[in-house]
Amino acid sequence: MASEIHRASTTAPVNIAVIKYWGKRDPKLNLPTNSSLSVTLSQSDLRTHTTASCSPTYTHDELILNGSSQDVSGARTQACFRELRTLRKQLETTNPSLPALSSMPLKIVSENNFPTAAGLASSAAGFAALVRSIANLYELPASPTELSRIARQGSGSACRSLFGGYVGWEQGSQPDGSDSLAFEVAPASHWPTxxxxxxxxxxxxxxxxxxxxxxxxxxxxxxxxxxxxxxxxxxxxxxxxxxxxxxxxxxxxxxxxxxxxxxxxxxxxxxxxxxxxxxxxxxxxxxxxxxxxxxxxxxxxxxxxxxxxxxxxxxxxxxxxxxxxxxxxxxxxxxxxxxxxxxxxxxxxxxxxxxxxxxxxxxxxxxxxxxxxxxxxxxxxxxx
Amino acid sequence: MASEIHRASTTAPVNIAVIKYWGKRDPKLNLPTNSSLSVTLSQSDLRTHTTASCSPTYTHDELILNGSSQDVSGARTQACFRELRTLRKQLETTNPSLPALSSMPLKIVSENNFPTAAGLASSAAGFAALVRSIANLYELPASPTELSRIARQGSGSACRSLFGGYVGWEQGSQPDGSDSLAFEVAPASHWPTxxxxxxxxxxxxxxxxxxxxxxxxxxxxxxxxxxxxxxxxxxxxxxxxxxxxxxxxxxxxxxxxxxxxxxxxxxxxxxxxxxxxxxxxxxxxxxxxxxxxxxxxxxxxxxxxxxxxxxxxxxxxxxxxxxxxxxxxxxxxxxxxxxxxxxxxxxxxxxxxxxxxxxxxxxxxxxxxxxxxxxxxxxxxxxx
Structure with a gap:
């Protein structure tokens, strides 16, 4: 048991907005001044591949992007970790037979299939993959919409990368951001051309x-x-x-x-x-x-x-x-x-x-x- | 008498706005959607020199800019000629001993002391000089403010070139443009540096x-x-x-x-x-x-x-x-x-x-x- 490593992996897409997100009404929670809308791009061409893992043998939370260790102490990454652990903790409390993943350190490894030098906003795909992979690891029953609330706190536009196709981000009006969520306008299959x-x-x-x-x-x-x-x-x-x-x-x-x-x-x-x-x-x-x-x-x-x-x-x-x-x-x-x-x-x-x-x-x-x-x-x- | 030529000359400056004129609420009268404000620049460096002349021997109105004949049939030039002739006609009616300049064809000759290739908006100086020189020729008692109403119809920003120093152009609200006039904010001597x-x-x-x-x-x-x-x-x-x-x-x-x-x-x-x-x-x-x-x-x-x-x-x-x-x-x-x-x-x-x-x-x-x-x-x- 001491060497157990739990892991789950996902890929997540880049999205390019056609109605732009620009302006926060709450910079801490990444709550926008206006709604926005994007097209999710094919992961064959642009994607982040992320594995989330946790283990009692790990000593600290760690994030490795394209081979180099990243600072995880920032408020944005911490917010995502905290929110996801809270959801996992609720599951563990309800069902005590589940392994206590919420108290283990996390190791996240992430790779982009496109050159960073291209200057493409990779944070959207990055935070979407981080949140989605940890949600998979924790076996959370959360929907993409619920996860979008968490990914938004990592990087605003990341919330839109939890869906494929044509994706909106409703600005919401609640001060806690609970209604500032991504939603599917139409799946890719609606307008695949x-x-x-x-x-x-x-x-x-x-x-x-x-x-x-x-x-x-x-x-x-x-x-x-x-x-x-x-x-x-x-x-x-x-x-x-x-x-x-x-x-x-x-x-x-x-x-x-x-x-x-x-x-x-x-x-x-x-x-x-x-x-x-x-x-x-x-x-x-x-x-x-x-x-x-x-x-x-x-x-x-x-x-x-x-x-x-x-x-x-x-x-x-x-x-x-x-x-x-x-x-x-x-x-x-x-x-x-x-x-x-x-x-x-x-x-x-x-x-x-x-x-x-x-x-x-x-x-x-x-x-x-x-x-x-x-x-x-x-x-x-x-x-x- | 048959060969009499009446003439008067002026120089007029370029102005560069610091609050920009952009947008007309009446394109025919050059009435702007907002007021604007400019600095008149020194005529030692940038100026239009214009001579207005009229004679019973002339056969038609003519405008020569930097040596080449210009089209005078445009609505803008026509508006300036018409307004100035009307003012002259009023003088002649009041005082029948005055020569009937208002009924003679005009010949306007204009030269810029700066290269046209510089891409500097020369129409402001051009129409200001045109209006001022004809007003001089006609010996009109009109103030720069009154002339600004006429020059504006030639080129909107020309109205500001009738004053030196710091010049405003009040957008006005009358449909006929009678209150859309230039005014002196401060003379050059107020802030000569x-x-x-x-x-x-x-x-x-x-x-x-x-x-x-x-x-x-x-x-x-x-x-x-x-x-x-x-x-x-x-x-x-x-x-x-x-x-x-x-x-x-x-x-x-x-x-x-x-x-x-x-x-x-x-x-x-x-x-x-x-x-x-x-x-x-x-x-x-x-x-x-x-x-x-x-x-x-x-x-x-x-x-x-x-x-x-x-x-x-x-x-x-x-x-x-x-x-x-x-x-x-x-x-x-x-x-x-x-x-x-x-x-x-x-x-x-x-x-x-x-x-x-x-x-x-x-x-x-x-x-x-x-x-x-x-x-x-x-x-x-x-x-x-």
Missing amino acids: MRAVILVVSAAKKGVSSTTGMQTTVATSSLFPVRANDTVPRRMAEMQTAIQERDFESFAKLTMMDSNSFHATCLDTWPPIFYLNDVSRAAIKAVEAINHAAGKIVAAYTFDAGPNAVVYFEEENEGIVAGALRKLVGEKEGWKGEAKSDDAVVEKVVKEAGVVQELLREGVSRVICTGVGEGPVKTDEHLV | MRAVILVVSAAKKGVSSTTGMQTTVATSSLFPVRANDTVPRRMAEMQTAIQERDFESFAKLTMMDSNSFHATCLDTWPPIFYLNDVSRAAIKAVEAINHAAGKIVAAYTFDAGPNAVVYFEEENEGIVAGALRKLVGEKEGWKGEAKSDDAVVEKVVKEAGVVQELLREGVSRVICTGVGEGPVKTDEHLV
Whole structure:
């Protein structure tokens, strides 16, 4: 018994918001100033794989990410550990025959299948996997919604990575955050043809962290309240309708407008915060040229707190959207399939967007081709 | 008598707003959605020189700018001609001994002392000079305030170029625009130490015209109404107080925040409008580094509808502000005086802002060193 090691593993996905989370009304509990909505991306391309283990032989809580030991003393990680142990403790109290896992130290080992250097927000997948794997280890009967309350305390947007497909995060109104939860807008199977190309842009320097940035925006931007209180609630409703109806044009326009609105409030922050650079703007011009050449909206850009462009499109338009982007960006690591170049629409885009081609070729370091995907998946491949 | 030519000449200044005009509530009359405030720049550095002439021998109205004939059939130019002729006609009716200038064709010849290629909004100085020179020709008793109502119909911001120093433009509320007028906040002599360096940034391509851009913002930005209705009115009052008290720190912070607010509403426009590029952002970083090194706000950036940075500072800080900018931007056409390089603050800025030095060196094509200046000046140097 002294050498017993309990373990459970999961993988968890990255999500990219189409209605952005920016601003906390409670920084300790990660309670947001507005609801948000994201698309969960396929774990074939981007995932965190995490094994949670506990043992009476362990001496202290430990978290190893991509081979290096992480600080677990932070309030966010501690909140997740504490909440999950409390739930396990309740089970153990109800059923004393269960092993007392809640009192054993935890060892969490986590690995991403994508380069950290890509500058992709990995904390969402990371905290979702951490919470989901410990919940599995503790055999908690908690639903993804209940776990989202816990994962949110680790990293706000992590709550959305507990679901696949199209996921909302209701801001809630309770001071304790009990109603600030993720929910499924639609499963991936409802609209499985959603694809995404991520243009990874090399930034000269890491920008302002989102945690610091969003609180400065809340404190100083005179335009921010109208975004949080009026614009986002309206667009949340419109976006859910667009997803229910698989209306790509509405989905795309809302996605682009919300990204612009979010970055506008960053620029209106004092001192101003800039995440978009000339390469990001070139990606916007490229998407505008694609939509113009196609004669309708077939592609949507969105940018998180960094210069990387995420371009959503439907599978049926992969030839023109990914085809045109590939032609503009050039051959980089990450493209899938054969390059197409004979399409008339693609030729039209390159003609119209030729002015931004050099910026994209020089500024995009790699691409990731992916699509909508499932939520966390339990696995028997253990890292401990 | 058949060969008589009547003429009058003036020079008029450029103004650069510190509370921006963006959005028309009446596009025909150029009535703005919010009040604005600018600093008139010295005509030694930037001015339009215009001669208005009329003669019974002329066959048609004509406008020649920098040697090339301009279209005078546009509604804006026509509105100015019509309003001024109406005022002249009233004088002639009252005093029939006056020559009937109002019925003679006009020939206006105009020259800028700065390169058009600099991308500086010359329409403000241009229409101010046009209106002022015709008013001189017609010997109208109109005050600058009355003329501002006419110049506004030519180009909105032109109304502010009829005054020197610190100039407001009250948005007004009358549908006919009769109360949408420029007014003097303070003469140049009240705060004569205000200096400006303009970093002229070479843009790959001319952006969206301000006339088109501002109306798209009004129509599509969800953040714009709060700027026009709440943010600007508050800052207009604060800015006037800052100018009355010669409080540079308040003036500077309001200037920078208002520029950011304006560009934020451009980004929130659909489709989004970008005027700032990576070089503009590098100029912002440079100003932030200067203020950081100085330990207080000694410099303020502002950007109109283009990538050029205008940096305001007080004369006593010329050594560190212009000195640091010169060190970062490098030797370009337009710097005045000797380059300073031994200042400790300047060295600190270069150390902190070194990352943007390359962008500034490559992206700034020339500089203009100027300062606050006077309103239109009558001159006997005629161009006709």
